[in-house]
């Protein structure tokens with residue numbers, strides 16, 4: 001299918017993009033890598049009348065590592081992060097779709113799209129990343145723990161632009177692993193573990209990435225922690241996947257993520 005007709009606008013600066021969003025109102029949408037939005041437009045799940053293209057806003061690109069933090073520009077692609085040697089952030093990128101998707105799709109687009117199993121959403125919640133946002137009243141930061149409100153729903157205002165994500169540096173001992181029926185698909189269940197903080201975040205078990213840490217005493221085995229994490233969830237049978245099967249996936253993936261984090 002093809003998208004409904006829309007008007008194209010090109011932004012050159014973050015303030016220019018925000019100005020266009022403000023001027024054009026609710027019928028305008030940012031387009032970055034287009035890897036989610038274009039499919040939604042083709043299926044007529046989204047029908048924006050105006051697209052604001054931010055791919056020419058160079059200040060939104062790039063990765064800056066300084067003492068204590070890793071700042072990733074919103075337009076940085078999954079593939080650029082994959083090649084950047086940023087520990088778990090880079091390693092997790094192998095799970096994002098296929099190479100062409102990773103080459104075009106952006107970090108900011110993933111966070112704004114807010115799929116509850118998207119790797120960036122899990123990583124952001126795992127480390128409570130700071131999401132830097134620019135809007136008509138200036139720049140603000142939103143903690144990932146307060147950003148994801150529901151399925152594909154965030155705390156981002158309609159005239160706000162994500163400009164960057166800020167993660168801790170160096171990346172802690174952590175790992176993300178997942179299971180999908182086909183390689184490159186979104187995960188059925190994904191598990192991310194920060195070994196030092198003993199935090200576990202799960203995708204595919206709720207409407208938003210789900211933090212299930214803090215329930216275990218230190219010293220228990222990874223297997224016992226994984227079983228406790230799986231046991232703590234309220235899951236329902238869904239078409240094509242039973243709660244029992246999903247719980248088993250959680251148990252296996254959390255244990256695997258702990259082991260991968262411990263083994264570097």
Ligand code: FAD
Nearest residue numbers: 030032033034035036037097105106108109110112118162
């Ligand atoms: P776009 O598609 O351009 O935009 C997505 C949404 O974000 C739109 O609503 C847009 O308005 C908004 N937006 C974009 N940038 C900004 C910004 N800076 N500020 C505010 N709003 C913004 N993703 C995964 O995480 N894991 C997967 O396994 C996975 N598999 C995929 C498989 C296939 C076959 C396909 C087609 C996609 C897959 N994706 C997957 C999605 C991919 O990662 C996208 O890159 C990502 O979801 C959106 O990034 P984008 O830059 O393409 O955003």
